Amino acid sequence: MSTKNKILDAADVLFADKGFNGTSLREITSQANVNLAAVNYHFGSKKELIKAVMSRYMDELSPQLESALSLVCEAELKPSLHDVFSAFIAPLLNLNEFKENGTSTFLQLLGRGYADSQGFLRWFLTTQYPNVFTNFTKAVKIAYPELSTEEMFWRLHFTMGTIVFTMSSSEALIDIAENDFNNKLDIAGVIERVIPYVAAGVAAPITNH
Amino acid sequence: MSTKNKILDAADVLFADKGFNGTSLREITSQANVNLAAVNYHFGSKKELIKAVMSRYMDELSPQLESALSLVCEAELKPSLHDVFSAFIAPLLNLNEFKENGTSTFLQLLGRGYADSQGFLRWFLTTQYPNVFTNFTKAVKIAYPELSTEEMFWRLHFTMGTIVFTMSSSEALIDIAENDFNNKLDIAGVIERVIPYVAAGVAAPITNH
């Protein structure tokens, strides 16, 4: 395997686990069994490495997500919000074939990206992969046309928050759930539980402000 | 003002803004106009300072929260989930009188605590202030008795995630919303919008797994 990929593989697990600021290049390179200077040689800087880690997932995910969402939009029957959110399941779970534990790693990385480094990663993702966002809002608009654009903006960000936060602490939550309820879930089980929640949240009745 | 309070006031704003790992003691002490060594003199270590920052808010918040929740539980009419979540509004907004921008600062800190430092703050809060959690689940149980304990566990954590994540990026979101919709919200406005969302999420119909 190339040095570049060895670094990426070591980096995304460590980044997901301990955050971007919480992971040093020395941890990454010793985990990857490569020289410290290799990161700056191949990627230029730590910041560029972070972008590369995210891009590897997004390049895999975003085409699948776009086609799944357009399938929902062009269906014969008007899709429900549950349909729209369910469109995310298959592409997300496919990341597990792309890389071991790919789904939870990616979602944890997403959570880290929103918390760390005051939003530079949010800017990177929304400017680099805008279609995912626009297609998603389009699908929601079809499923729930009464929702104003502003209300939708807020509810989609609440949804983003729910997913991202849940996944970034999913390992801890899965452990607690196993201890307290003797019910061993995996990441697919968590997704199964969060979809009805966010679908109902977005579908909440409109209140006057 | 005492050195101790000058440190606490500077620390919680910086912690909320840049995270615990992302804020150095030197930033804090120079912002507070005190000597670097004062942190270790008055608090012992950075970790203890973090606990002290959180405790200052929790000691103010948790009694109000407990009484608001018991009021909901002991009402004549069976409370709705919306009632339960609305019980949080007043105590949270009261933090603005306790300290400038107290509400959003505290909620941002909560979000940081869940992301940073692999959950030591979650442990600290749940062991130090367990009544908030038990009273809350009790209230939800009354409002929605059909929900199994396990399903409730998950939905309450989804809710926690929604709130915490939203608030930790609330400033950025408020800015975007103002630009795109010419609608200047404050933190109370965001809370007003998130309550229907989480109430509907927790109230979502039960699915079979």
Place this chain on the structure above:
DNA sequence: CGCTATTTTAAACGGGTGTTTAAAATAGTC
């Protein structure tokens, strides 16, 4: 005032950080 206890201060400590350098090793090509 004089004495003790508390608090503040400047300086240093040991260690970790991302990044750069220049030499050594390897790969690719004529």
Place this chain on the structure above:
DNA sequence: GACTATTTTAAACACCCGTTTAAAATAGCG
């Protein structure tokens, strides 16, 4: 096989970190 281009390496760089030290300043009190 010689020569260039790419990649890897060990070492150093300059800087920031949390913490500790011991002296100086201040406060409290009989």
